[in-house]
Amino acid sequence: MYLLLAAHPHGAALQELTQAGHAQPANPEPRTVALSGLAAVVRDLEARRPGGQPPRWIWHRTEDWYPALLASGVEVERCYDLTLCGTILAFSQFSAHTDYARNTDRAPVEDPVLPPKALKPPRPPADQGALFDNPAAAPAPGWTLEELRAEYAAQQAALAAVGTAENRRNRLQLLLAAESAAAIVAAEMQHAGVPWREDLHEQILASHLGPRPPVGQRPVKLDALAAELRALLNSPGLNPDSPQDLMRALHRNGIEVKSTRKWELRESSHPAIEPLLEYKKLSRLHAANGWAWLDAWVDGGRFRPEYVVGGVVSGRWASRGGGALQIPRQVRGAVHADPGHKLIVADASQLEPRVLGALAQDSAMAEAARDQDLYAGIAAKGFGGDRAKAKMALLGAMYGATSGEAGRLMPQLARIYPRAVDFVERAARAGEAGGTVTTRLGRSSPPPSQQWFLSQRSSTAEEQRRAESIARSRGRFTRNFVVQGSAADWAACWLAELRRRLRALRTAGTGGSGGGVRAELAFFLHDEVMVHAPADGVGACIAAIEESAKAAKELLFGPIPVEFPVSMAVVDSYDLAK
DNA sequence: TCTGATCGCGCG
């Protein structure tokens, strides 16, 4: 059952479609519902499941509707996010020949890829968690049911026009489903939040920084370090937070650094270096994840960041506010399971090199990937058994290293794994030439920047060099895009499969005593998921995580002999994982 | 006084 959901002057309008492909309305008269009654209507439709299948909600943007539904206690099984899917279809090489992609404004852009023209109009203000009975939070009108249906029909037509060779149509369809599922997961994770113990966080801050200072003042330990630095560097007015100021002070003391980055400072042995590095570490903690952060982002024992699905061109998620995807190891001890619960932290080990092996169908690398530790497997084949070298070589291949040790190791890697190295080299050359590359499931890299096009018209030798530099830069981007993006494809499928299994556990009953396992997805970080689960449901969740990883591999690559092992830790707090 | 760029560092 396919249901369009659009904003309407009197609230919301919904309409059933006969089937996905044709986007024909099943009933001529759409149903209108006041926003205050929408949650009940949605709940009813989810529960009744006409035709046995749960409905698929087709809406402009998941974040317009779903947070408020969740706030009303209503979940949906599945959706189709027109904005996210439209962006994929507009740029995918798989659908590049379709009217849908051709009618999209594909002018080279410097800045983030623009969504398809048809989807640009008014964006309602993001008002997370607001209830429908707050009129200001209602999804903005501007997208009528008819427009929604036309857009959906256009997208379905584009999908139908994708060739079946190499299973491309199915792959793209899978990507659209996974992306829509990701939008649902993101909204649900934001709603649930990461369990966060303020008291533990404050303990961490106090132990490193001292007691909480009055606003605008440095914590005592930071202040003491600053005073020590001023003395050691004979610079009474030094502000260690100012790179320029700091650089001058260092030079005055004969410390000849070209920047004040910590890796460069480490090269020096001056007595001021150690306290300086300590200052930098603590000042970062204070500024990024100190008391102010706690005040702003943690409420009621939960950290609720805003996830931005599709926020990275490669398909990775981004986040807004609170630095959700950069929680430093230092404060992970504050992420703590509720009483009677556990955190299950699952990590897809060495995901990207494994994805590369599968993409390139490199059987030698597949063999190394049968090892739980892929880098050790590779070291066993070359690099004199040196795991660190094997790792550096492989990362260098995926990132496009040309110099340094990683660059020197490349020929050796190419001898052992010619197919894998050739795969990323091809992606790099395509990007240098202004071409587009595509992930396993069909997400394509954006067209070259304005700067790239301009640099093509270079005449002087100087401009020529500059053009080559820009081209190489784009080559490194496309080289990495195929790997990072295909890994994101895999992770989206993993997440979607896991959500489905965790939902099934809730109603499954745990063996006699009734009541299922109420486990929640709490956090997702590129190749890592965290599940917050009741202690007696941990076993079932672990199985679900493993099964989902297997399913994701099959969905992307079929039955190939490459392993995607998941390492798991069952812990009370996040710092104890890994 | 405000705005946008730059530096630096956290995460994968």
Place this chain on the structure above:
DNA sequence: AAAGCGCGCGATCAGA
């Protein structure tokens, strides 16, 4: 000027 990929964010700094 050259640079191994992708991000978000805070403090400082340059310029309007």
